[in-house]
Amino acid sequence: MTFKHIFKAAINWNSKQNQEQSERKFYSKSHKILIEGKPVLNVSAAKAFKGDPELYNPEDLLLSSLVSCHMMSYLYVCSQNGIEVLEYSDHAEAILEVASDGSGRFTEVRLHPNVVIANADKVQEALDLHTKANQLCFIANSCNFPVLHQANCKAL
Numbered sequence: 001m002t003f004k005h006i007f008k009a010a011i012n013w014n015s016k017q018n019q020e021q022s023e024r025k026f027y028s029k030s031h032k033i034l035i036e037g038k039p040v041l042n043v044s045a046a047k048a049f050k051g052d053p054e055l056y057n058p059e060d061l062l063l064s065s066l067v068s069c070h071m072m073s074y075l076y077v078c079s080q081n082g083i084e085v086l087e088y089s090d091h092a093e094a095i096l097e098v099a100s101d102g103s104g105r106f107t108e109v110r111l112h113p114n115v116v117i118a119n120a121d122k123v124q125e126a127l128d129l130h131t132k133a134n135q136l137c138f139i140a141n142s143c144n145f146p147v148l149h150q151a152n153c154k155a156l
Contacts, residue, residue, distance in 0.1 A: 030042065063093075083126050095107050
């Protein structure tokens with residue numbers, strides 16, 4: 001049996017945000033994402049694409065979604081397997097290739113999770129569970145590029 005959940009987001013942008021842009025034939029890429037019951041998310045294009053470097057961009061948000069979803073899936077599978085996770089950190093990177101026509105796509109994401117667990121006898125199992133977490137991750141399952149893991153684990 002499958003369950004369906006609906007997620008909604010709205011976007012607001014207008015040309016009056018930067019009145020000089022019409023004279024330069026340049027549109028501001030800054031906008032607001034609205035999700036009911038949550039703070040407004042101010043977004044722009046990446047700096048490389050003439051966006052505001054101080055704001056989140058879609059590429060940041062995609063990578064952040066993968067990092068977050070993998071961690072939550074990992075914590076779930078660890079709890080199912082009796083592994084007590086004490087610390088979890090990750091420094092992920094994504095590769096975006098842009099073609100000469102301006103189209104682009106992510107070709108790969110690498111997660112670098114560093115995990116600290118309570119039981120030294122479970123280090124290898126904890127490392128192996130990253131594969132299961134990736135299989136369960138909603139966001140990774142929605143991507144058309146590989147999400148790779150280079151995990152480290154140690155026990156206290």
